[in-house]
Amino acid sequence: MRHIALEIPAVNGDKAALTELEVIAEDGSLLTKDTWEVAYVSSEVNLDKGNYAENVIDGNFGTRWEIQKTAKSECIIIDLGEIQSIKGIRLHQGNVKNGSIKQLNVYGRPQFFLSK
Numbered sequence: 001m002r003h004i005a006l007e008i009p010a011v012n013g014d015k016a017a018l019t020e021l022e023v024i025a026e027d028g029s030l031l032t033k034d035t036w037e038v039a040y041v042s043s044e045v046n047l048d049k050g051n052y053a054e055n056v057i058d059g060n061f062g063t064r065w066e067i068q069k070t071a072k073s074e075c076i077i078i079d080l081g082e083i084q085s086i087k088g089i090r091l092h093q094g095n096v097k098n099g100s101i102k103q104l105n106v107y108g109r110p111q112f113f114l115s116k
Contacts, residue, residue: 001108002083003039006091009073010102015045017064017094018101021056021078024088033057035081042075043067064094083110 004023008016023031041053045068053076055063067074086108093101 001086001110002080003077003109003111004080004089005075005077005107005109007073007075007105007107008067008101008103009105011067011069011099012102013069013099015066015068015099016101017051017066017099018056018076018091019061019064019094020059020092022090022092023080023084023086024090026085026087028087031080031084031086033059037079037081038076039079040075040077041065042073043070061092066094069099 004021006018006021025031036057038053038057044053044065045051046066049066051064051066053065056065056076057078065076089106091104
């Protein structure tokens with residue numbers, strides 16, 4: 001797979017955050033993030049506090065991508081830079097006062113996702 005989409009249709013509380021995405025290779029090791037980039041993000045909030053979508057892949061558990069509770073799903077698509085065989089993923093939620101991810105859908109594709 002080359003692209004991973006994380007769709008967040010529901011949060012508990014007012015907001016939620018992801019601090020880091022890790023992708024596990026078939027041999028159990030973590031894929032390097034050197035060529036990864038954010039291909040799409042539905043929204044970013046609290047940018048004045050540095051809560052950018054790119055924080056999900058920066059390797060720093062002290063940064064985060066923060067989302068607000070809305071009527072629509074939030075989404076982030078990560079481009080792994082090339083097609084990779086993977087065994088799984090690990091997501092780390094940020095410590096956000098009054099909020100957490102309630103539901104998460106994960107999608108993977110060998111090519112780009114088509115937006116609605």
